[in-house]
Structure formats: structure tokens, C-alpha cells
Amino acid sequence: MTTEGTASVETALGEALAAIEEERDTLAEGAVRADRDAAFPKDSVEVLRRRRLLGAGIPAAHGGLGLDLPALAEIALRLGELCGSTAMIWAMHQIQVHALVRGAGKQPLIAEALRRAAAEQQLIASVTSEAGIGGNLRESRAALEPLGAGYEFTKHATTVSYGEEADAYLVTLRRGTAAAPADQVLVLARADQVRLRATGAWNTLGMRGTRSAPLELRGLVDAGQVLDEPFGAIATRSMVPVSHLLWAAAWTGIAAGAHRRAVHCSRARARTALRTGAFTPDPRLGRMHAALRALVDGVRQFAGDHARWERAGEFDGDLTARANALKITASEETVRVAVLALEVCGMAGYSEDGEFSVARHLRDLYSGRLMISNDKLNAVNSEVLLFGDDVLA
Template sequence: MTTPAERTRRVAQVAARHADDVDREGRFPSEAVSALRAEGLLGIQIPERLGGEGADMNRIAETCFALGQACAATGMIFAMHQIKVASLVTHGVESAWHRTLMQRVAQAQLLVASATTEGGIGGDLRNSLCAVEAHGDVFSFRKDATVISYGAHADVILATGRRHADAAASDQVLVALLADQITLERTSRWDTLGMRGTCSDGFVLAARDVPTVQILPKPFAEIAAQSMLASSHLLWSSVWFGIASGAVDRARTFVQAEARRRPGTVPPGALRLAEAVSALQTMKGAIHGGLRRFAEAQDAPDELGSIGFAVVLNNVKTTASTMAVAIVQLALGIVGIAGYKNGTPFSLGRALRDVLSAPLMISNDRIHGNTANLLLVQKGGGQLLSA
């Protein structure tokens, strides 16, 4: 039996072959996602008793890293899928319907997407305008989702909405909707600078007569705090680390080639390469620190929902997203015009365009604002330093 690393490597090779075309055409990386299915990687997080492999966050992060090096869009799709699976695994095991869904994800390698953004509320996923409208044991649902990444290609969409029509905007639930239960009316096209292959179009998502058992039993506030916060920041950051690492690899190859052409001299880019490698190691340390923090808190819901934990994971995201951009820019400066041009062994245009999305999803300013509010009510000063 092949190892997880070998399976990931095979998928990454497929993703890399098609990455330029996916970016150029702004199309879904169907070849890479088919390879993920063939290697059984979409269901690795599902518990073994439900047909999965029970993979932990470290293993999933390693896969995000490898895919990010090969094709950032593929890496991000895999990361977003696993973020939603984490919500099912963490909060759906008490529900028979959601246990069956997890079995299907593992067996049929279903692709899971997210519909948390909504017209009228900006990027604030902790508030909703739409609501679940229950009628007996079924409900209807309609959401103006300004972004549903790879929504047209998903087998399952997890969507947020108010608990009922009279509920407060923050009183939300998470509903699991199967592709054959919904209609998607496209309202916008994902024509962007980078991350073009995520196909994050906008849709009006509508569903009727959906069984109420498909509503996850936990309030979305708990789901967001206890699974989405950590998995989003850690897995996104792992994709960005892959992009940055790939850029530094190209810069290293370029500098080594320069050194071979001029024996006995230090190429001009060598010092900048050392700087880039140092920054990359610092970024890696921040992500690994976040993964350790999550592993320590994973079985303690109170800790996962604590202020200290949220601050630490927020800082992982803002640090990694900022550093990733700086590292790719540094690599471009080392490689120079050969990196600026498309179609060379050292081209970095796609990496730079993709990584520029990092500080924007979710906006670092929004996260810093949230962290500032948390720090205003946190007691004591030693907890963060020891975390």
C-alpha cells in the first residue's frame, strides 16, 4: 500500500501539469480533483469507523503544502473542502444523517463546498440575512451567496443562515445541502488576478423541502469557533507556505545556475536567497506552532473557543499571509526578468498573483480588528506568551 506522501505526490504531479492552463483559462482543475478522488484524499479526515482514515490536521496541512507548490488553486480547493469536512467531523457525529453523509464523503469521495458569505453583510460570516424556513420536518432556504468557491462543481454545500425568520442575524445554523437538492443561479463570474481556478462565482442558492435533519445540531457560533477558525487559518496558511516555498525553490535554482556559470564568485542574488530562506523558515515555524497549539486543544472545546486560542490562530493567519507575499516578491527580485516573464523555468507571475489573495481572504484588517476586540476583554498577560 502506498504512503499518504506518495499519494499526495502523484496528485501534485497531475496538478502541476495543468496549473498554467487552469490559471490561463480560469477553469476548475478537474484533472487534479479527479486525481484527489482516485487517491482517496478527499475523505482522509473522516473517522476510520465511518470509512475514512482519521487523518489529523498535520497530515492534511502537509497535503495542502504539497498541492500549493504545484497548483495554488488545487491546494486551496482541497483546503476549503477539508475545512468543511472538519465541521462535519467535529460537530456532526451525534447526528445519524451527518454520519451517513461522512460515510458517503469517504466512500464516494464527495467534494464539499461552503456558502457562508452573503450579499448585504460583506465578509462577516458570523451574521446572516437569509433564514431557514421550516415547515414541519422539512425546510426551504434561499441565500444570495456572493461567493461559493467551486460551487458549480461541488457535491455538497454547507451553508449558513439564521435559525428561523425571526432569529437575530448572529443566531445561525449550518445546513448540509446535496447537489440534487439545490438550484444555483449564477450572479457573478470569478474573473480575478489570481487563484483563478477556484471558480468562486456568486450564486443565488435555493432549496425546497429539505429534511430538517440536515441542519447540524450545534449552533454555527460553536462550529465557527471550535473547528472553522483553526482549520481555516492553518490549512490556508499551509497552501500559502507551499506557494512561497515553490517560489524560493525557483530562486535557489536560479542562483545555483548563476554560481556554476561564474565559478569562484558569489552571485548577486545569493544574499537575498539567504534572506528568503530565513523568512521561509520563520513562516514554517509560525504554522507549525499553530498546528501544535491546535493539537493540544483539539479535545477541549472550551479551549478551542477561548480568547487566547483565537488570538494565537488569528496571528498565524495574518503572519503567514503577510510573509508569503513578501517571500514571493523577494524570490522575484532574485530571479529578475526571468521570473517576470511567462514561460521560463523561473516564471513567478502565477505564484505572485495567487499569493496576493492571502491577506484578502479573510481581510487581515478584519482579523486584526477582531483580535484587538478580543485583547480588550482578555484577562492577564502571561497566557499568550506561554501559548
């Protein structure tokens, strides 16, 4: 990236972070309502639209802010501190945008979809889960079926985050009814091209505002809405590593929110203790800070490295192993930070109400271990270590 381009990104990022700070109260209040009611955070997402943050990762040439992955990670960190569900919704939308950008250079309908998404601040959802595949992203049962000049499909998805609120969907499908389960394509379907049928409810421990209920989707799309690049290549270079990065950033932001509450709680107690002369610093604050600092540094390091790999076209086993390791570490260590915050705040943290409550933070963070099983990712990394190159070189 040129010096001028870097300056432009830094300016846009600064403006985005300032906008989030100005909307802090709305986002924080929305987090409480979304968690309490298991409701989509409409007001918070409207803030993202009004501030044009849904177009953060869309290239400037298509009307977006043109932010790179390091900048997107910073936004996910900040949003996560205020509302975990909003941060995850925003992150998952940006993951879909990133997957589309490469195709936009070669496919007119994809380019037009990105321009429209930027102009209208549309929200794009992912439909990669499916009944009967056991959580395997790289296989599909549903298939494209030719119909006239386009294709139709029916897919039974086990989770579709904010599916009933989305303006468009990126759907994984077999290339055709005779194709193997791993012969997948990625299809962009507009909301007006899809019929939805809810097949289950969403009443969960955490991340309640993402509204990730199971859905049946029946769609009819034009041939130009099928991305030319095979899904396996898109997953390797974009969807998997960017998912792990932006998820990790959002979770780290949630942990930072819990840490902040623990610090404020400790300060309130310290003021009282100092007046009585009985002040003793709590070492758990130091442990929390050290763990959180390592998480933030890990997110920023991977974001910068991925941006470099992307420019050089270096998508190999090292990228996969690093992305998996980041996701595993973030999903486990952020919980540890939140648990320490709970211990520091005590009953004030255990309560669902009050300025020192970290109950929502802890519940939201437990979802990270389930968003692609850590055991599966450890198995993948074990295979890379056994049969691949030295990933620590």
C-alpha cells in the same frame, strides 16, 4: 492519541505525501491551465479523488483516512507548492469536513453524509458569504423556512469557491425568519437538493482555478441536515481556526514553490559564474529561506497546539488570537517571500512562462489578505488584548 493511532496517522500521511509526489507532473501542469483559463483544475481534483485524498480528514470509522490537523497541514503545504488553486480547494473542503465531524456523532444524516463523502470522494463547498452582510461570517440574512418535514432556503452568496463543481454545500443561515442575524445554524445540503444560479463571473488576479463566483442557492433539506450545534460554536472551535491553519499552510506551500524556483534559477547562474570565477552568493536566498522556515514552523506549531486544544476542549480567546495572528502573518509574509523570489529570478520570474516564472505564485498569494480582511482580524485581536486574558502568557 495512542501510540498505535499516531503510527497509523504517520503511515497514512506518508502514503498521502508519496501519492502527491507521484502525481507531481499532473498537478503542476494543471496549475498552469487553471491559471491561464480561470478554469477549475478537473484533472488535479480527479487525482485527489483517485488517491482518496478528499477523505483525508474524514474519520476512519466513516471510511476516510482519519488524518489529524498536523497531517492535513502537511498535505496542504505539499499541494500548495504544486498548485495554489488545487491546494486551496482541497483545504476548503477539509475545513467543511472538520466542521461536520462533531455532528456526525449525534446526527444520523450527518454521519451518513460523511460516509458517503468518503466512499464517493465527494467535494464539499462552503457557503458563508452573503450579499448585504459586509463579509461578517457571524451574521446571515437568509433564513431557514419550514416546509413539510424539512426546510427551504434561498441565499445570495457573494463567493462560493468551486460551487458549480461541488457535491454538497455547508450553508450558514438564520435559524428561522424571526431569528436575529447572529442566530445562525449550519446546514448540509446535497447538490441534488440545491438549484444554483450564477450571478456573476470569476476573472481575477489570482487563485483563478478556485472558481469562486457569486451564486444564488435555493435549497430544500431534511430537518436532520441542520447541525444541532449553533454556528457560533462551530465557528469558534472549528471553522475559523482550521480555516486559518489550512489556508496558511496552502499559502506557505505556494511560497515554498516560488522559493524553489528562485533557488534553481540561482543555481543555474552560479554554475556559469563559477566557471568564470565571478561567483557571489545572493543574500536574498538566505532571507527567503529564513522567512519561509518561520512560516512552516508557525503552521506546524499551531496545528499541533490546535490538536491538543481540541482534545482538551480548550476553545477560548487564546485560540482565536493565535489563529488570527497565523492567518495575518502567513498572508503577508508569503507575499514577501514571493517578491524576493521574483527579484532573484528577474525577468525569468516576471514572465508568465518558463521554469523560473513566479508570476502565478505572487498573484495567488495576494488573495490571502482578502480572505477575511486582515484589518478586521487585527481589530479582533486588539479587542482580545485590551479586554481579554494575556494571550502571550
